[in-house]
Amino acid sequence: MSDVAIIGVGLHPFGRFGDTTGIEMGAVAARRALADAGIEWRDVQFGFAGSYEIDNPDAVVAFLGLTGIPFTDVYNGCATAASALALAAQTIRLGEHDVGIALGMDKHVGGAFKADPRLYACPSWYGELGQFLTTKFFGMKINKYMADHGISSSTLAKVAAKNYRNGVLNENAFRRKPLSEEEILDSPMLNYPLTQYMFCSPDEGAAAVVLCRADRAREYTDTPIYLRATAVRTRRLGAFEVHSPWLPIEETPGATVDASRAAYEMAGIGPEDVDVIQLQDTDAGAEVIHLAENGFCADGEQERLVADGETEIGGRLPTNTDGGLIANGEPIGASGLRQVHEIVLQLRGQAGDRQVPGSPRVGYTQLYGAPGTAGVSILSR
């Protein structure tokens, strides 16, 4: 099997862009990734494109070129971009093609996501009662986690403040204004203990990654970044997951834990080797929980890690260095490729004002979302 390298990354900024369509944003991200790789669209042999709002994101070829390549659309909840990346990597690993693109784009209206619960195997009444809501799940999960493991609301505010601060350093971020811990704690309570400024917001944007066979990467770039593992997992019975009208008495780790373990095993890399981290911070509590679920600390240790600044850009576990979802928002199709974009810049030493010191060698990304799906990737120089 061939190893896989990333030779180009590109981003359309995240935020709100009026009449610009998701497809147009996707074309911008793709062109930037192609330019970064130093190749033309005609050199791309296959693609996977992810979106929630756009039925056929592969229609981007209208702007890039109708070259007839196999171009497959992917939707897999909040793990959509991780799935596009995993499928693109597997296509190369299996030897089918040498050079391809993973592209994600979305254009959401603001506010909590809404959908028909029956499309998620939930009864209609679950939605009528107002329980078919992701934010409520995240509130319950962190509230229980704080009680079980001694995490304070102050830690949630510190995590959100850190991500807004990192967003100030990221010209592509949606929210670029620093917010104090007090402003975050004093913003309206949405789902106890989570306040408005502890949550990310659905928004708009696009991201693209150009991948190629690792043994050909140096034909294109002096700084290939190797994709050491990609893993997507769904929840097992007993996991505490979003959109669950009931749970069994038995308890089991969630989809993130399963995806994380699979990715570490595939990469032959452990959490102690990781130098820069991107985690799904749908809310500040999710970042706290995901630090432990991905093996970076023990349950409860986050209280001290965050207080000591260990998850800051200059800390031992720099997390969401580009501001994460809290500062960038979440265009579902693009979100995970935005994470990969940031890790690639960090490992190349091109992250500018937010560059992690000490020439990081290994990076990690994780996505999690409805209906209990997680995606992890591990990258290295």
Added chain:
Amino acid sequence: MASVPVAEGVFTWPSDDPQLIGSKCGACGIVTFPAQGSCPRCASTDMAEHLLARRGALWAWTTQDFPPPSPPYAGPTGKDFVPFAVGYVELPGEVKVETRLTEHDPSALTHGMEMELVIVPFRTDDDGNDVVTFAFAPVRPVQGSAS
């Protein structure tokens, strides 16, 4: 006007002693809520109706302080919206059910507290019926809480 349940088959109604209607797998014994026709653990289709216990312990909870998006939310919105709490109540040996809670004050809710099933008003439908739903209420107030 009549009181009607939010949906048929969710809880026994009308009843002086209502119970949630779950199902139990004849092959592996797992209990689900609501009732479903196949088993999420062993895939058996040998599922039978199983009425759930009326008391349990609060396993996880949060508040819903903004109106959920409508649709699918069918309750009062805008200035008529009343914040509520949601949690999972663990019914011993059966299942954890996600449910509205009658108590919304975080200082009056604590993990592990004993809860009991009640039927509460939810909304008035277009025909003027009182739509009722299930919820769980604390059996005893939390010590030191104001409510």
